[in-house]
Amino acid sequence: MAPQGMTIAVTSPVDSQSRTDRQWAVETHGLVKRFGNNVAVNGVELLVPRGCAFGYLGPNGAGKTTLIRVLLGLTRADAGTMSLLGHPVPQQRAVALARVGAIVDEPRFHGHLTGRQNLQILAAAREREARDRIAPSLERVGLQHRANDKVSKYSMGMRQRLGVAACLIGDPELLILDEPMNGLDPAGMHEMRDMILSLVAEGRTVVLSSHLLDEVERTCDAVAIVDRGNVIRQGTISDLLAGASVELQIDCSEPDRAKGLLESTKIGASIEVGPRGLDAKLPLGTGREAIAEVNRQLVEAGISVYRLQEVQASLESWFLQVTSRLGGAE
Numbered sequence: 001m002a003p004q005g006m007t008i009a010v011t012s013p014v015d016s017q018s019r020t021d022r023q024w025a026v027e028t029h030g031l032v033k034r035f036g037n038n039v040a041v042n043g044v045e046l047l048v049p050r051g052c053a054f055g056y057l058g059p060n061g062a063g064k065t066t067l068i069r070v071l072l073g074l075t076r077a078d079a080g081t082m083s084l085l086g087h088p089v090p091q092q093r094a095v096a097l098a099r100v101g102a103i104v105d106e107p108r109f110h111g112h113l114t115g116r117q118n119l120q121i122l123a124a125a126r127e128r129e130a131r132d133r134i135a136p137s138l139e140r141v142g143l144q145h146r147a148n149d150k151v152s153k154y155s156m157g158m159r160q161r162l163g164v165a166a167c168l169i170g171d172p173e174l175l176i177l178d179e180p181m182n183g184l185d186p187a188g189m190h191e192m193r194d195m196i197l198s199l200v201a202e203g204r205t206v207v208l209s210s211h212l213l214d215e216v217e218r219t220c221d222a223v224a225i226v227d228r229g230n231v232i233r234q235g236t237i238s239d240l241l242a243g244a245s246v247e248l249q250i251d252c253s254e255p256d257r258a259k260g261l262l263e264s265t266k267i268g269a270s271i272e273v274g275p276r277g278l279d280a281k282l283p284l285g286t287g288r289e290a291i292a293e294v295n296r297q298l299v300e301a302g303i304s305v306y307r308l309q310e311v312q313a314s315l316e317s318w319f320l321q322v323t324s325r326l327g328g329a330e
């Protein structure tokens, strides 16, 4: 039986001319995909810089897999334009996909064949150099010692790694991985994360979809947050977090007077007196200057400040803030 695998292997020859220096690894404008009345991808504008790990983050049913399937030409968009590595698709799909490795849903292979044999079949459909990349790719994903075992004997984590090896035999500039952490235990997630980071360190771009906020935060440089087909925010993680409310812990003398003082200023902080001093929440969009202003107000009022620390908001709390402002995530 032929695998229904979505590991993309395109036979068009790769030459240096197919490389392009355009800025974006993935660019979409007004991309729409409907299933009847259900708009799975709703006017998506996506700009994925080259050479980064980019997370497409959203809850179940947000339209992540659908977007990836549209990008890869596995299903047709109803509206909009897109390009991969600077090549418009679907017009130049073969040229673009020759430099793209992708895993959609979970990678599927011939279970009765070995890992190596599966890669040999995929390499046979590609340029000559692909065969030479089988051994290094297996080694790269840590499967060299299990390469001659049947895939039916592989664990989920090993299948995921074989999926990445299958991508690597095409020496891709762009990898698109749909939920690469799915089904992996914590150690497997850790390995996958390291592998993604090392692929990015080589100058490749990795786009991954995930509903795991924590994993995206740890793995990706930039992120698009998608909910019900709509990208509601995108940017670097540090920029997105800069738009979150700032939380401060303040250890000072006279905490009750400090609380009253800070609440009466135009900073707009909401303050609680906790066991470790004051917990101050500054409003959304507050810049670093507001932190200095908090310190100034206290000191000028004769309150001693022993410690003033910014609490790093996690992407998760930011995500919850954004989605609750928009009426609640699923």
Ligand SMILES: Nc1ncnc2c1ncn2[C@@H]1O[C@H](COP(=O)(O)OP(=O)(O)OP(=O)(O)O)[C@@H](O)[C@H]1O
Pocket (backbone or CB within 6 Å): 035, 038, 040, 058, 059, 060, 061, 062, 063, 064, 065, 066, 067, 211
């Ligand atoms: N082939 C299809 N036919 C009809 N509806 C579909 C089809 N594929 C997806 N959908 C619908 O499109 C929406 C988005 O689905 P999609 O699989 O893209 O979400 P997802 O973000 O990948 O979710 P998950 O996290 O569960 O993988 C859902 O409402 C889903 O029911």
Ligand SMILES: [Mg+2]
Pocket (backbone or CB within 6 Å): 064, 065, 066, 178, 179
């Ligand atoms: Mg999905």
